[in-house]
Amino acid sequence: MLSGALIVVLSFAYVGLLFAIAYWGDKRADAGRSLIANPYIYTLSLAVYCTSWTFYGSVGRAATSGIGFLPIYLGPTLMAALWWYVLLKMVRISKEHRITSIADFIASRYGKSHLLGGLVTVIAVLGIVPYIALQLKAISASFSTILQYPNSLVTDAPESLPFLQDNTFYIAMLLAAFTILFGTRHLDASERHEGLVAAIAFESIVKLVAFIAVGLFVTFGMFNGFDDLFGKAAKIPELNALLVQGGAAGNYTTWASLTVLSMLAIILLPRQFQVAVVENVDERHLNKAIWLFPLYLFAINIFVLPIAIGGMMHFPAGSVDADTFVLTLPLSEQKTWLALLAFVGGLSAATGMVIVETIALSTMVCNDLVMPILLRWKFLRLTERRDLSRLLIAIRRSAIVVVLALGYVYFYLAGEAYALVSIGLISFTAVAQFAPAMLGGLFWKGGTRLGALTGLSVGFLIWLYSLLLPSFAKSGWLPITFLTEGMLGIDLLKPQQLFGLTGLDDISHCLFWSMLANIGLYVAVSLWRRPTAAEHSQANLFVDVLRHVAAGSGPKFWRGSATVADLQTLLGRFIGPRRAAESIAAYARSQGMTGSEQLSANAVLVHYVESQIAGAIGSASARDMVASVVDEEPLALDEVMAIIDEASQALAYSRQLEQKSLELEAASKELREANQRLQELDRLKDDFISTVTHELRTPLTSIRAFSEILSDNPGLESAQRAKFLGIITRESERLTRLINQVLDLAKIESGAAEWHPGTVDMRELIDDATGALSQIYRSRGITLEVQAPAGLPTVNADRDRIMQVVLNLLSNAANFCDKDDSAVTISASCNETALRVDVTDNGIGISEADQAVVFEKFRQVSDPAAGKPKGSGLGLAISREIIQHHRGRLWVSSKRGLGSTFSFTLPLSPAPA
Amino acid sequence: MIRPTLKGQRLAALFLLGFLLFNYPLLSLFGGNTRIWGIPLIYLYIFVAWAVVIALMALVIERKEH
Amino acid sequence: MSAAPQVLIVEDEDSILLSLEFLLRSAGCGVAAARDGDTALALLAQSVPDLVLLDVMLPGIDGFELCRRIRADTRLQGTRVVMLTARGRESDLQKGIEAGADAYFTKPFSTRELVTRVRTLLSEPRSDSPAQGSARGST
The missing domain is CATH 1.10.287.130 (Signal transduction histidine kinase, dimerisation/phosphotransfer (DHp) domain)
Incomplete structure (x- = not known):
């Protein structure tokens, strides 16, 4: 028996810790060092899916239906595989259009319809309130269990306590405070709450650790592993039946419908939309979450069946509610600290869900239900108020309190008739009604507002009639004859055997009829009439979101005029004048301007302002607001x-x-x-x-x-x-x-020349050449010196052609010599790769400019003082061609007045013939 | 930026695989009163299939495209 | 034409210069020779020849430019210019006429025609606008 004070202190301390984490997370976000900007925190925040239903309820469900609790987690695993298409689209669209709730999303998709947004909000609130009640019920039950054990009854009776002495009430109030503090700190177009997400991620760790700890204790502490546990269970016929599919586990239809239901819930539940879409920091985080999130579900489910079986074997049949096994098993073994850990784990599962769900619902209630109505009431003159941001925050805070209060009331009055899981499934079925409008809207351009509205309304009514009202009837709020004899005593209208359909469990039954009507009407009505211009433009933006570029897609379908000042004033009324000025200035900067005064009110700016306002009051209202200052010309469908x-x-x-x-x-x-x-x-x-x-x-x-x-x-x-x-x-x-x-x-040049390669001894060649020209040199009085060392290697070349080159160079040298003491030197040398021949004269030299062109055809160096040069002007051009053919190089170095040196090299490696 | 590529198609295929593995009629093959290592077959089957699907998803996501 | 007409030959090819000198001396002209444009200008500054036989391709100032300068010089208004070129292009002919040449011969030329033409030019007083059609030499 634990002291009540300890439990209360522990609970409050835990929530206090959440406050601290959330505060820290917000501080870090303000400082620009986001705590949550990684795929792991994102995945953990997605695990808000696992509530006290998972923590306590799964065990209860397993105790009656074996593995029947599993579809609720297999469904999301399957859906995670489709996130690549579905969730990515939702995230992208929401970021582009500043969508902050699922109501806003659906309203925005169908031409920014107030009516649709309101309807979705109403369904969500009615559908989710029992779910919140479920969490409160779990918290309450865990309180009384841990306080009163071993005196606890099969079920507790919280009614026995006046609510002011009911801890659950205070926990609910504390949660409201927490949510208000961190969920509505300020208004922001993106509507993201970093601190809150950090706290939720922390809770996901706590509940996983706590549950696995209990599971390990039961499996390996109380029993000797799975073998022992299941072996003992097999000997008890009613337990053995739980371990065989198709036995107590229920039929395959229920299994399949629960799978589908949970697949839809994982993307359609307002809190899942909140964490997965609205709070998403970076769409790339989705990648890892696709497999990490299923892994989390996998981990938290491993020990559900062992705990359930263990509990059923440990306690005499019917003496302890299976929903409380997670707590009562440690308690019965005197493991106080483990029990406390389990208690905190359960608390974290419940509080996480309540916090996120109430934020999501309050955003919807404010943006899609209250604001559109208030803005419509002309006598409030809201459209003329300068600053609406305080009003908006007040509405949200009230909405949080009201939603929590509704949950508490539901719990207080009707929480007893159902097990945890059954209450949760009612909520799942309610949000599943969003599926046709949502998924249809994502992938089918033809869906219209009227189609969505009709399908959603009728699906919702069927849910109300075949699932919610029967739950009231079972709780005694309605005469039970409503169930047994049908409305007005008409047999075909029995809520759970509608039109005589039997053989299905109540969830599958409701899912079948509501989806039949919902999908059928959505499609049929959508096809009945052409979509309007607004519907069509939104449909394109949504369905093709992955195709177009992020910026500039929105305002394409807009035509009108406005002033920047009007738009800024308008924005200021919703997010505060200072933030509005900052926002417009930031926009101007993003457009490459220095300040807002340079802005012109074009379609892009109007779209920007509208999306900013949409973050605060929802897309449908934002459109109305912007329309009030913008002189917009409606576009016709064509x-x-x-x-x-x-x-x-x-x-x-x-x-x-x-x-x-x-x-x-x-x-x-x-x-x-x-x-x-x-x-x-x-x-x-x-x-x-x-x-x-x-x-x-x-x-x-x-x-x-x-x-x-x-x-x-x-x-x-x-x-x-x-x-x-x-x-x-x-x-x-x-x-x-x-x-x-x-x-x-x-x-x-044309390659037609014939070459006769052979071995050339350069020394011998030079001797022959000088011999041939000695007459000319002698006649002109030019000294000719030969420096050809013995032992020069031979080269492979066309001897006649090389001779032609040497003769050309020698006769050129002679021609350039005009002085009395003229001298020409021809020298041969070699290094390891090439043989080199230099012909040096001490004549007039060649200017730099002429050196560049001297090898061109007919480009003779003409010097007025030297008179007309001799020769055709082709000799050097030919020589260069010959040397290049032998893969050598022919060049000149010269200084005006000091003579020139013409040099060529021939590679020693065999030249091509 | 995530682009719907071959990855998306592989994941969609995994969805179909999972849907088959986790539903009638494949599920009914493992519904018998059999035990492996003392663990009821259906329980073992679902968790093993589940782990395989998750592992494949991780493989598809984390594998670097060349 | 009291004394022997004076002819200035501007040609950079020795053998051609030699042949032109011989031809004109044989025709009874006084001959001066220059191998490039600058020398020619220097000679022109000292005396006024009756006719200049001018090669186009010259080292330094080319024949066209020299012709233009002669035409621009008021002292040389009476001097006829006969141009010789080795480049038989239409555009060169045109350029020669524009530069103010009185006749234009393409190398190799008929010596008889050249001498006849020189004689004719020397016997007529020079008009300021030379007959365009007569400028074409033989080939």
């Missing part, structure tokens, strides 16, 4: 259709166009380059021909002139005659040489 068609066609075309234009660009660039090359070649060819022509005409001119002179002047004296004939001969030789060289060069 205009929207035209925009969409245009956009999608443009997209397809632009891809093709982009492709084509890239190809064209590449092709035209090639063409341009080819053309340039051609022009260049053409110019070169023209130049060459012109130059060749010039070079040919010059000797021809002399030849013709002197021939005619000789012919016209037969009486010329013989000396002059001989002189003229000599000129004719020389000029003819020059012509021949030129023609040969042009042909030679053309052959080498």
Whole structure:
């Protein structure tokens, strides 16, 4: 028997710890160092799915149906695999449109409909209140169990306590305080609560650790492992039946419908939407959560059946409520601290759910139920109020208190008729009604507001009639004849055997009828009429969210005019003037402007402001608010259709166009380059021909002139005659040489030249060359020095061609020498890779500019002072071609007035023939 | 940014696999009164299948695409 | 034409220069020779020849430029210019005429035609606008 004071202190201390964590988390978020910006915290916050239903209720369920508790966790595991498509879309859409609740989401999808948002809110509140009551019931039960054990009864009777002495009441109040403090600290468009999420993640750790601790204790402390536990259970027939599927575990229909139900619940429950979508920091966190979250569910479920079986074997049948086994088993073994840990674990499971659920519901109630109504009541003149942010916070806080109070009242009055799990399933079935509108809206553009409204209403009514009202009847609020004889005594209207349908459990029965009506009407009514312009534009934004780029998608469907000041004032009324100014300035900066004064009120700004306001009061109201300051021209459906068609066609075309234009660009660039090359070649060819022509005409001119002179002047004296004939001969030789060289060069350049490679001894070659030219050198008085060391390696080359080069260089050197003490040196040397020959003269030298062009065809170094250079101007060009053919290099180094050195190398490695 | 790629399709396939493994008729194959290592077959089957599905999901998510 | 007409030959090819000198001396002209544009300008500054025989391709100032300078010089208004080029391009012919040449011969030329043309030019007083069509030399 534990002291009541200890339990109370422990509970309050635990909630106090939550306060501390939440406070810390908020501080860190304010400091920009987010505590929750990682996939692990995200996954743990998703585990708010596991409530006291999981912590206490699963064991209770397992005690009556074996593995029948499992579909509730298998469903979310399966859905997690689809998160990649479903949840990602929801997160992306919500971030783009600043959607803060599931009501807002559905309302926004169907043309920002107030009616739809309100309906979703009402269903959510009615559906979830029993669920909150379930948590309060669990907290209350755990209190009395741990306080009164071993005197506890099968079920406790909290009614026996006036509520002021009921700890549950105080816990509820404490939770309200916590939620108000950390859930509505300030209004923010993103509606995220970092501290709160941190606290929730912490709770998820606590409940997992506590549950596994109890499981380990039962399995390995009270029994000797799974083998022992299940072995003993097998000997008891009623327990053995639990371990066989199809026995007490219920039929496969129930199994399947619970799987489907929990699949839907994991994305549609307001608290799951809150943590998974609204509180999501980064959509990449989704990745890891896809497998980590199922792993969490897996871990927390391993010991459910062992605890249930263990409890049933430990306690005499019916003496202890199976829902309390997690607490009573440790207590019965005098493991006080383990019991306290289990108690705290249960508390964490319950409080986590209550906190997040009430925040989610309060946001919905405020944004989608109260504000639209208040804004509509003209006499309140709300639309003219300067600052609505305080009013909004007040509404949210009231909503939190009211929701918690409703839960408490439900718990206080009706909590006894059902086990924990059954109450939870009623809530699951309620939120499952959102599925057609939600999933249909995500993937089907054809769904309309009226379709969603009709399906949702009728599905909800069927839920009300076949599940909620029967629960009231069972609690004694309604005459039980409602159940047994049907409404007004009509047999076909028996709530749980509607139209005579039998053979299904009440959840499957309700799920079948409500979904049949809901989906059927959603589809049928949607198809009945064409969607309006607003519906169509929203449908496109939602369904195609993964396709378009984040920015600029929204305001495409908007046309109108407004002023920046009006928009800022409007925004200020909802989030406070200071924050509004900051927000607009931040927007201006994001657009690359220095301040808000540079902004113009275009569609993008209007969309931005609308989404900011949407965070505070919901998308539907935000649209109305913005419309009040913006002179908006409504778009007709065909205009929207035209925009969409245009956009999608443009997209397809632009891809093709982009492709084509890239190809064209590449092709035209090639063409341009080819053309340039051609022009260049053409110019070169023209130049060459012109130059060749010039070079040919010059000797021809002399030849013709002197021939005619000789012919016209037969009486010329013989000396002059001989002189003229000599000129004719020389000029003819020059012509021949030129023609040969042009042909030679053309052959080498075109690759048609014949090469005769062989072994060349450079020393011998130089000797031959100098021998051939010695006459000329001697006649001009030029000294020729040869420096060719013995033992030079031979090279593989065309000897005649190399000789041609050496002769060319030597005769050039002679031509450049004009001084009296002219000297030319030819030297050969070699290193390990190449043989090198240098021809140095001490002549006039070549200027830097001329050095660059001296190897070009017909580019002779012309020096007025030196007179007309001799030679055709092709010699060096040919020499360079020859040396390059041998993979060598020919170059010149020279200083004006100091002579030049022409050098070439020939590689020692075998040159190609 | 997450892009729906081959990963998404693999996950969808895992969803189908899980749905088959966790439902009638496959489930009924393991409903008998058999024990392996003392653990009831159905209990063992579900948890093993569950672990396999989770492991495959982890594999699909964490595997680096080349 | 009291004395022998004076002709300035501007040509950088020795053999061609030699042949032109011989031809014009034989035709009874006084001949001066320059191997490049600058020398030619120096000679022109000292005396005014009756005719300049001008090669286009010259080291330094080219023939076209020299022709333009002669035409720009008021002292040389009476001087005829005959241009010789080894580049038989239409554009060169055009350039020669624009530069103010009185006749234009493409190398190799007929010595008889050249001498005849020089004689004709020397016998006529020079008009300021030379006959365009007559500028074409033989080939």
